[in-house]
Amino acid sequence: MYNDATMEQVKILAKQLKIPTFVQYPDLLRQAGADTDFGSLLLTLMRNEYDQRQENQNRRRLKQAGLPYMKTLEELDLSRYDGKISELFIGELASCRFIREKKNIIMLGNPGRGQTHMAIGLALKACSLGMNVLFKNAASLSTELSEARDNYVLGKLEKRIRKADLLILDEMGYVSFDRYQSELLFKVIADRSERGSIIVTTNLPFSEWTTLFENTAMVDRLTFQSYILDMNGQSYRIEQAKKQTR
Known part of the structure; x- marks a missing residue:
C-alpha cells in the first residue's frame, strides 16, 4: 500500500x-x-x-497569557456565593461576549473567595475561543511599567498590553502605588476604555480606592460598561481548613 x-x-x-x-x-x-x-x-x-x-x-x-495556575469555571463552587452569582450568569460570562463587547468585570471580595479562580477560568475560555489574554498581578504590573519607563521600553510593553483582548489585573488593592505607578497604571486602563476588556480582582470596596490612586477617574474608567460582582463572604480556604481539622 x-x-x-x-x-x-x-x-x-x-x-x-x-x-x-x-x-x-x-x-x-x-x-x-x-x-x-x-x-x-x-x-x-x-x-x-x-x-x-x-x-x-x-x-x-x-x-x-501568563496564568499563575490552571483553574476552570467548572471547578468553581457557586454555592458559596449564596445565590448572588448564578450558573446562568457564569454561562453568559463564559461565552466571552463581554470581551467582544469591550466590557469589564470587577470582582470585589475579601481574600479566599475565588476571584482569581474565576478570572483564570474566564481566561481559559477566552483562549479556547481564539482570544489573546494577559494576566498580571496589579502590583507586579505597576513595577514592570515603572521599570520599562526607566529603561525606555515603555512603549513596547504598552503595545503588548493593548494587543490583549482581555487584560486581567489580579489583587488590586493589596499593595498601594506611588504617584508614578498610579499614573502609568491609569494610562493602561484609560487606553483600554471601549477598546479592550479588563477583569479586576480586588479586596477593596470602591470607596477605599482613593488610598491606591490619586486619580479618582480610575474608578469611573473601570466601572463604565462593567459587570460588578460582589463576592464577599467566608474565605473558602478557611472553610477548607476548618473541615480538615474536624
Missing part, C-alpha cells in the same frame, strides 16, 4: 509544507474501510491538521 521511500518523501514534503499530521496517513489507511474513497481520506487528514493547529495555537495563547 505504501513503501519506505514513499514514506520518506511524505515526511520531507509534509515538513516543507508545514502539514506535519499528513505523515499519519498510513494509520488512516489501516483504519479505512475497503469502500473509503480518496476524498474522505484527504478530508480526514485536513481535519486532523486543522485540529492540531488549533491546539498548538491555544497552547501558545495560554503560554503568552
